[in-house]
Amino acid sequence: MTLRCAILDDFQDTALAAADWSPVLDRVGVTSFAEHFATEDALAAAVADFDIIVTLRERVPFPASLLARLPRLSLLIASGMRNTVIDYAAAAEHGVTVCGTQSAATPPVELTWALLLGLARGVVAENAALRGNGPWQSTVGTDLHGARLGILGLGKIGTRVARVGLAFGMDVAAWSQNLTRDRAEEAGARLAPSLDDLLAGSDFVSVHLALGDRTRGLVGARELALMKPTAYLINTARSAIVDTDALLAALREGRIAGAAVDVFDTEPLPASHPMRTAPRLLATPHLGYVTRGNYRTYYGQAVEAIEAYLAGSPVRRLGS
Incomplete structure (x- = not known):
């Protein structure tokens, strides 16, 4: 048979x-x-x-x-x-x-940087304006050189993200519950003393943690409120690490400059989901491994x- x-x-x-x-x-x-x-x-x-x-x-x-x-x-x-x-x-x-x-660990690293650069230089908005005969230059880009990149989780993916950040001349900091100073320094990063310190001091925060009991909902409304109004959040790890409702509120109220997300609580994302229309959001349909x-x-x-x-x-x- x-x-x-x-x-x-x-x-x-x-x-x-x-x-x-x-x-x-x-x-x-x-x-x-x-x-x-x-x-x-x-x-x-x-x-x-x-x-x-x-x-x-x-x-x-x-x-x-x-x-x-x-x-x-x-x-x-x-x-x-x-x-x-x-x-x-x-x-x-x-x-x-x-x-x-x-x-392979490299595809999500590459997508992380595609999203981060897309946010920093307004790529989507500028492309849409150019193709739609809109304004010639409507955004002002954010410099990466000299900016602080905060990485949550310094495993295989986070370490590679850190090395690219160093190549751009960024100040790289990292944090996770079990991260040691020696391990951070091996990746060229500075160990942040706490999650709060990392969020408050970073210009870009990129999430690369595994989802578990300790990381579910790790970044919620309180944590997002610590971020600079000029800062960006990138999540290519797992959606449940960042509270979706809190992120949507922060984006709508302009409390952070923007976010890029490749992972969602429900996939494929329902047609009516607010993540499809949220302002200041660059979103892709879970392309990290694709x-x-x-x-x-x-x-x-x-x-x-x-x-x-x-x-x-x-x-x-x-x-x-």
Whole structure:
């Protein structure tokens, strides 16, 4: 019997072209879904007859309730090696093997700087004005050289962001709960004594923390009020680290100069969501990991995972 594999959230319709699926096509029929299934009911109905599911990042939760509705599912492949929205205990209970793939740290670093530079130089507004025969020069850019870049989280991504900031001649400071002075200095950054100090003293604040109990809601109304009115916030990590309502209020009231966001509480973002129309906001639809190189890795290693599973030797297992 031919197995069935579903690829979720293939928005650009590129999953089948991004990798060579031929090694498994004699045993597995592959279907990609370009539309996002926004509810558990819709997803369960669409994939109930599939044996394998390839899911992109952490967009689609797989709680126990959903896994119980997928009787044929035996292999779940998630891009990346960390996924907080899969119930691993329930997967094991239902006999579902969960595997991951590698994921490069450089694409989100590059997007972070695209967003930061877009904010600093008014790129979107100036492009729209030029193409719409609007005013010739309507913004005044913010200098990066000599400005302070505050980084929340100095892991693989945050460290690379710091090094680019140094190349621009910025004063780089960093903070996280466990960050040490030695670790900060290795990355060329100054250790901020506290979160409050980092927020109050920075011209640009970039978020690169993992989401967990200690970081959920870390930047709320009180913390945003500490930032300079000329400062910018960039979040390419996880939406829940920054309180969305507090950020929207700060932007509407002009209490910070602007923000750039690539992550949202609900994805895809609903058409009526206020983040779509907020002033002083540069927003992108979670593009941090979306590059040709990452897609080759994600889907190429998904094929490898399917081959290994069919051979009885799963690779890159998660949650076990």
